Amino acid sequence: MDKEGFRKYLTEREQPVPEEQIIANTAMVEKLEEFLKQFGKTLETAGEDEFEKFSAILVKEGTNTYLDYAGISRYAFFIQNMNLYLPVLGIFDGGEVMNVLRERLGEHAGEEVRDKILPQKDLPPLGMPDKEKILVTREIVKKMQKTLSSADCKKILADVAHGLPRDFRKGEREKYLEAGSIDEYLKRKRENAIAELEKHRDNGSLFYNQYISAEVVDYVKSRPDVLSGERRGNTIYHTKIPYMVKEYLTEKDEKMKRYYACHCAWARESILDEDVDVSDSFCHCSGGFTKQPWEAALDQPLEYDMVKSVLKGDDECSFVIYLPEGVE
Template identity: 30%
Template sequence: MEENSFRKFLKEKNADDKLIDKYIKQLKDYSEFLEKDNKVLDTINPDELVDYTEYLVATDKELVLDFLRAIINYANFTKNYDLIIRVIDISESYNAMDTLYTRIFDIHGKKIRDKIFKDMPVPPLGVDPEKKPEFTKTIMKRAEEILGEKNVIDLLSPCLHGRPPDDIPGDKKKLRRLGIDKFLKSKHKELVKRLQKHRNDGTLEFAQYIDDEVIEFIRKDQRFGHGIREGNTILVKKIPYQSKKFLNAKQENLKRFYICYCPWVRGAMKENSVDESLHHFCYCSAGWYKLYWDKIFDHPIIAEPISTALDGALECKIALHIPKEIITPYIK
């Protein structure tokens, strides 16, 4: 580990000395763990990262989040993008089931919450994400049996994990100026431009590499990104989690696996073990879009998954239903 250079890198990112010392300690502890197998941090296989996070889960799970923050900063410092992708694999939506646990309590009470989660502690951050779908199946099956389909959808629809900050004031202003159709088109152009920059710089779009094939795949379909309008509905397609791997995969189960972002279900597609218990889980994904458009319109919309990888489709398509009186002023 290039400790001095890494310290300088963190200083330039305005990290304070206490945080820097914490990250260095985490990385030194990891290096000691690797030394037992004659391995070193700078040449570690990213797929082996989960061995250590699962070790931390077993010994002191409170350390996992700090470790992942330390390792992703070090990966950014060394430009080890494969390692960044693996950190995202492990940490993506890690709090989703904690949110569901709390939301069931808030809406339906402790007795029902405890019945649904009986003998099923939520897998903590750091557990191999491909172990999570079996947990999800059990919880969703119990939830639907106890609460019914509509209540389960209502629990999932607000999204279980939130989304990064959006420029809501800026997008509202642009929407008023352009109208909805030109706004959606401009957002797609912005997306393509951002992907082109990632390609040119060799950097990641979230957890994936970008090349000409990926850009063309996304450029030719405006539904990727913010979508297109049909009447009072905006139709959106999710960009695959790993677009290049999706395009290259030959087996349909692997294509579906590479489409999906959610570690709580995606492993089931890889293993061909999806069942009806997971049928409604993509309302959470639809809710990710709802969070944005509710703020844009200052009015709740209805977000509905139309076709998803969980259902066996080779795309994830979401319908965003906007009340006529809300969207009409923006149709120009």
């Protein structure tokens, strides 16, 4: 482990990492380095298989904290081992979803119903493998559908919105007011989204979890509903950009195409698992996430419907967001 280089990387960044975190991060990376020796691997050569084994130990020991995983992700990025970095990044993706779902159940349905559907003791640990997550999701959604109306299920899951804070998109209001109209706001939103993809394409950097090719940019440019959403009458029709776009565009197998489209770590593996069926109702979590920036921009709650979902057999996920009357 390059301790000196790692410390320099953490202290000289735009937002320096506190000393106590540097110490903890270094200790965790050293622990991983020692663990890898049994597989003949190093920090530079380790990948997803080794990380999953190590993560299982962290879960068992109770050292599966955000800080511990952050140490590994920071070091993996520092040495540019993307085969290690991306699996760790996957731990953070949607890591708070079930905790936030429990909160929303309490807010909307009451503590008694919350504890019946998702008691504190049943909250899944950070670092749970995706193939185990789908079992949790399946059972929770079943309990929700048995206990609550479909309308309440939709409302609660939409309010989870990928586990992001409710004020996460608050900056959209200012952008909308500066634009002066929905059409201009959407135009700028689209231009910025394309520009961001082109930047990642040109400098070879990650767009969340994936690298962007010229084919990916061309695909998004050809689909105005993808990524930013498209105005259709008094609605916004929004199709999610696939989770792994390059693989999605070249894949011929229908099931694998759906798998590459799905963003949800709590549901994606069910597409490939014949024995586990996660209801597409869970996709309302994504519906809430999709309408969140529009609610922030227009400063009011909005209704939406799910049009397509890979969990119900479609090859993409799409939502229609209903704009309020009289708002330009």
